[in-house]
Structures are given as C-alpha cells and as structure tokens.
Amino acid sequence: xxxxxxxxxxxxxxxxxxxxxxxxxxxxxxxxxxxxxxxxxxxxxxxxxxxxxxxxxxxxxxxxxxxxxxxxxxxxxxxxxxxxxxxxxxxxxxxxxxxxxxxxxxxxxxxxxxxxxxxxxxxxxxxxxxxxxxxxxxxxxxxxxxxxxxxxxxxxxxxxxxxxxxxxxxxxxxxxxxxxxxxxxxxxxxxxxxxxxxxxxxxxxxxxxxxxxxxxxxxxxxxxxxxxxxxxxxxxxxxxxxxxxxxxxxxxxxxxxxxxxxxxxxxxxxxxxxxxxxxxxxx
Amino acid sequence: xxxxxxxxxxxxxxxxxxxxxxxxxxxxxxxxxxxxxxxxxxxxxxxxxxxxxxxxxxxxxxxxxxxxxxxxxxxxxxxxxxxxxxxxxxxxxxxxxxxxxxxxxxxxxxxxxxxxxxxxxxxxxxxxxxxxxxxxxxxxxxxxxxxxxxxxxxxxxxxxxxxxxxxxxxxxxxxxxxxxxxxxxxxxxxxxxxxxxxxxxxxxxxxxxxxxxxxxxxxxxxxxxxxxxxxxxxxxxxxxxxxxxxxxxxxxxxxxxxxxxxxxxxxxxxxxxxxxxxxxxxx
Numbered sequence: 001x002x003x004x005x006x007x008x009x010x011x012x013x014x015x016x017x018x019x020x021x022x023x024x025x026x027x028x029x030x031x032x033x034x035x036x037x038x039x040x041x042x043x044x045x046x047x048x049x050x051x052x053x054x055x056x057x058x059x060x061x062x063x064x065x066x067x068x069x070x071x072x073x074x075x076x077x078x079x080x081x082x083x084x085x086x087x088x089x090x091x092x093x094x095x096x097x098x099x100x101x102x103x104x105x106x107x108x109x110x111x112x113x114x115x116x117x118x119x120x121x122x123x124x125x126x127x128x129x130x131x132x133x134x135x136x137x138x139x140x141x142x143x144x145x146x147x148x149x150x151x152x153x154x155x156x157x158x159x160x161x162x163x164x165x166x167x168x169x170x171x172x173x174x175x176x177x178x179x180x181x182x183x184x185x186x187x188x189x190x191x192x193x194x195x196x197x198x199x200x201x202x203x204x205x206x207x208x209x210x211x212x213x214x215x216x217x218x219x220x221x222x223x224x225x226x227x228x229x230x231x232x233x234x235x236x237x238x239x240x241x242x243x244x245x246x247x248x249x250x251x252x253x254x255x256x257x258x259x260x261x262x263x264x265x266x267x268x269x270x271x272x273x274x275x276x277x278x279x280x281x282x283x
Numbered sequence: 284x285x286x287x288x289x290x291x292x293x294x295x296x297x298x299x300x301x302x303x304x305x306x307x308x309x310x311x312x313x314x315x316x317x318x319x320x321x322x323x324x325x326x327x328x329x330x331x332x333x334x335x336x337x338x339x340x341x342x343x344x345x346x347x348x349x350x351x352x353x354x355x356x357x358x359x360x361x362x363x364x365x366x367x368x369x370x371x372x373x374x375x376x377x378x379x380x381x382x383x384x385x386x387x388x389x390x391x392x393x394x395x396x397x398x399x400x401x402x403x404x405x406x407x408x409x410x411x412x413x414x415x416x417x418x419x420x421x422x423x424x425x426x427x428x429x430x431x432x433x434x435x436x437x438x439x440x441x442x443x444x445x446x447x448x449x450x451x452x453x454x455x456x457x458x459x460x461x462x463x464x465x466x467x468x469x470x471x472x473x474x475x476x477x478x479x480x481x482x483x484x485x486x487x488x489x490x491x492x493x494x495x496x497x498x499x500x501x502x503x504x505x506x507x508x509x510x511x512x513x514x515x516x517x518x519x520x521x522x523x524x525x526x527x528x529x530x531x532x533x534x535x536x537x538x539x540x541x542x543x544x545x546x547x548x549x550x551x552x553x554x555x556x557x558x559x560x561x562x563x564x565x566x
Contacts, residue, residue: 116519118519151503191433193443235399236400
C-alpha cells in the first residue's frame with residue numbers, strides 16, 4: 001500500500017468537487033498550484049471551455065486526466081433513444097481521447113421511462129457497451145464501468161454491485177483483450193460484504209481503471225448531493241485503498257465530492273487545501 | 284404464485300403505515316374492518332397500549348401477527364451496550380411470544396459510535412444473534428433477519444444483502460434446526476442482481492419467515508421516510524413475490540410504508556382502502 005503523505009502527484013481532483021465555484025480553467029490552475037497530479041473533468045465543463053482548449057490547458061499544466069465524466073446512460077425507452085445514447089458515447093470517447101484521459105467513466109443508466117423491468121435495463125446496458133467497445137478500443141480509451149450505490153438503481157444506474165460490473169466486463173471481453181474495466185468508488189461500494197473478493201477479482205483481470213474517494217455522511221440528507229469529505233464519514237477508506245492497491249492498482253486516486261449543503265458552498269481554494277490535507281492523512 | 288385479488292386475508296398491515304394517525308387499538312380495528320388477515324405492530328405501539336391488551340385485541344379481532352417490529356440493533360460501542368441490547372432482545376422475544384407473532388423482525392444495527400469497522404460490526408451482529416437464538420427457540424419465536432437497503436449500512440443496519448443474511452443463518456444454524464431465517468422486503472432488495480438466486484437459496488432452507496412490500500419512489504427525497512405505495516414506484520413487486528412464493532413461502536404479505544410527505548399525512552381510513560386496492564391489483 002502506497003504512503004500518500006508526500007504523494008499529491010497521485011491525487012486527481014474530480015471537477016464536480018468545486019463545480020459551483022470554478023470553471024475548468026480555474027480548476028486546472030488550482031490543481032496545478034496545489035501540486036495535484038491529475039484532474040477528472042465533466043463533459044459539461046468541457047463544453048463551456050472547449051475540449052481543445054481544455055486539453056491544452058491540462059497538458060500545459062502537467063496534469064494527467066484520471067477519467068472523463070461521464071459516458072454511459074445506455075438505457076432508453078425506445079430504439080431512437082438507445083441509438084442516440086450510443087452516438088453520444090462515441091463522442092464522449094473522442095473527447096476522452098483528445099484529453100488523453102485514462103478512462104471514460106461509464107454510468108449504466110436507470111430504468112427507462114417508468115419501466116420496472118430491471119432485467120431489460122441490464123440487457124440494454126450490456127448491448128450498449130458492446131456497441132461502443134470497438135470505438136473505445138480503437139481510440140485507446142478504456143471504458144470504466146462504475147457501479148453506483150444501490151440507491152441510484154431506479155433513476156441513474158442499474159449496475160450497483162462491483163460483482164455485476166465485473167460480470168459485464170467478462171461477458172463483453174471474455175478473452176481479456178482490454179478496453180473495458182471498472183471504476184471503484186468507495187462511496188458506492190463500501191457496504192458490500194463481497195467487496196474484498198470482488199476487488200481481488202478485478203485486480204487479477206487487470207480491470208481496475210480508476211479509484212475514487214469521498215465519504216459517507218451520517219446522516220445523509222440527500223441521496224445525490226450530500227457526500228462527505230474523506231475522514232468525516234463512515235467509510236474506512238485506507239482499508240479499501242489497501243485492497244485496491246494490493247490488487248495491483250497503481251494509478252491516481254480521484255477525489256469526487258457532491259455536496260450542495262457544505263463543500264460546494266465553500267471557497268474553492270479552501271476546499272483544495274482541505275482535500276490535499278485529508279488525502280495525505282486519512283485516505 | 285397466489286392470486287391475491289380476493290385474498291385480503293393474506294394482507295398484514297405494518298403498524299408504521301398509519302402510525303401518525305392511529306394508535307394500535309384503532310389499527311387493529313381498521314385491519315379487521317377491512318378484512319385484512321394480519322398486523323405487524325411496533326414495540327413502541329405495544330408500550331402505549333400494553334402488550335397484554337394488544338395481544339387480546341389482536342386475538343379477538345382474529346388477526347395473525349406477521350411479525351413484531353423490531354429486535355436486533357445488536358451493535359454497540361462497548362460491552363455494556365451489547366449486553367443491554369441482548370437483554371432488550373430477550374424482552375422483545377417475550378413480547379412477540381405473547382402476541383403469537385410469526386417472527387421477530389431483526390435489524391442488525393449500524394456502525395456503533397462513530398466506528399468505521401464494518402467487520403467488527405458484522406461480528407457483533409453474529410455474536411448477538413447467537414446469544415439470543417436459544418431464547419428465541421425456547422419461546423417459539425423465530426428471528427427474521429431483515430437485510431436493509433445499503434443506504435442504511437452506517438446508521439441502522441450493516442446487513443444489507445440477502446446473501447449476507449443467509450450466510451448468518453447458515454453459520455448460526457448449520458444443521459437447519461430452525462428458529463432463524465430472513466424477512467424479505469422488496470424495498471430493500473429489489474436492485475440486487477443476485478436476488479432470484481438468494482430467494483431460491485432461502486426457500487430451499489425453509490428460511491423465508493416474512494415478506495414485506497412497498498415501493499421505491501422516483502425521486503426519493505428522504506432516505507428513511509419516503510417510501511411509495513405499491514404500484515407508484517420502480518419495483519416489479521409481482522415478479523419478486525412470484526419468486527418468493529415459488530420458493531415455498533405461503534405466509535402473509537406485509538405492507539409497510541414510511542412516508543412523511545404523503546401517506547402519513549392522509550386519513551388512515553383512506554390509506555387502508557388504497558392499501559387493500561393495490562394489494563389486490565399490483566402486488
């Protein structure tokens with residue numbers, strides 16, 4: 001397990017963490033000033049700044065891109081919607097390639113249009129991933145399926161366990177040619193009694209493409225926008241990081257905090273200072 | 284799979300569903316008037332009415348008790364707390380026996396006192412269950428471990444998957460002598476890709492002690508108190524009920540809705556009418 005005390009070069013800041021305060025150029029600048037090693041922009045942030053400009057700013061700042069947020073959302077109520085989603089994912093892959101992103105983070109998508117058919121949604125996700133995987137491979141941008149916490153199953157992401165994400169990887173890439181893997185976010189997976197085994201399984205197949213941290217607030221006041229800063233919540237982050245690194249992961253550790261009541265309201269400079277401090281001490 | 288259209292005798296109403304409007308005697312009376320077959324009181328409701336009085340009212344009304352809510356909460360920061368929890372569970376078992384309850388619903392408990400050690404909490408749960416199981420067996424009240432949705436892992440219940448609950452059953456009762464099983468609540472388990480397999484596993488061992496229904500609201504505005512009425516949410520309830528009944532369950536179907544913004548504000552008579560209608564048509 002790596003000692004992070006002097007390794008801010010391993011810290012990547014997810015752009016959502018200060019999205020209410022800074023646009024992408026300021027985030028890039030802030031990450032560089034604080035000595036962070038990477039950044040994970042969101043596509044809407046790219047659109048404001050322009051992908052070409054963003055790519056240049058990030059490169060000039062010497063930052064790696066731990067992942068582009070986000071692709072996926074592959075469930076849809078009709079064929080036109082599914083095709084539009086696939087096309088949009090191809091564009092996301094191209095943007096990720098322009099940024100030299102280490103992966104495209106993939107959210108499965110929820111139950112489409114009031115459906116209750118989870119199995120149908122799962123099939124749509126698998127078929128959608130199969131449709132875009134060749135483009136991702138050609139572009140050199142691996143797809144990182146991120147299982148989201150089960151509380152998002154209905155409206156955001158119907159792939160909620162690491163075991164499910166890895167099942168998808170194995171079915172879509174049975175010979176392990178690569179191009180598809182998982183993003184492991186402690187916020188989404190920490191409760192799972194099968195987590196250690198699934199991390200090991202992911203590592204053995206070389207499928208851990210990203211590792212994200214934040215913390216689980218007690219009480220959680222909002223399902224989406226109430227994540228805690230690392231160290232302020234219930235998750236034993238070092239334990240999970242240890243398992244992920246034991247499994248062979250040696251990439252960036254991405255900090256991603258959605259927090260409408262707290263961190264999004266604070267001065268972004270202060271947020272980056274605290275992110276750095278917590279990264280060095282409690283991650 | 285049973286046809287519920289004319290089987291209100293299979294409907295048990297969980298006392299929480301109308302707790303803001305009615306005390307236990309009114310709930311018993313309401314259930315009887317509407318032709319429901321059962322009721323599931325909460326211990327705080329028993330305390331107000333008196334367990335002896337409640338038992339008599341329920342018996343006189345011809346209602347079955349699908350379960351007593353609730354035992355468990357077996358995690359604690361120190362030995363005194365753990366012992367107090369075990370003693371309290373013994374009292375809960377005695378109350379359940381007085382009511383002729385078909386099970387005592389067990390919530391594991393969350394991470395005690397700011398702990399982040401999930402494994403330690405899991406061990407406490409297992410040891411606590413082991414400590415009370417003999418009393419439950421002697422009293423003829425089976426313990427029904429209810430896996431709660433993973434969003435409650437930190438503060439309420441660290442057993443969040445049916446597979447985990449069944450692992451506990453198998454370790455605590457390896458020779459399947461009985462006295463311990465699971466309560467399956469669609470609200471807590473619907474997202475799980477392993478659900479069908481785990482329901483079958485539970486059924487094979489004769490461990491399905493209770494089956495609860497409500498629905499998952501989109502969006503969910505509160506982690507605890509925003510459940511939907513059956514038919515108004517994302518869960519394919521008949522599908523899950525079919526699996527549970529295919530696995531051999533032939534007991535009551537308990538309706539349990541926590542809903543501070545909607546159902547708790549409505550007239551209780553109206554709630555029971557709608558519960559009955561939905562039970563007959565969409566459960």
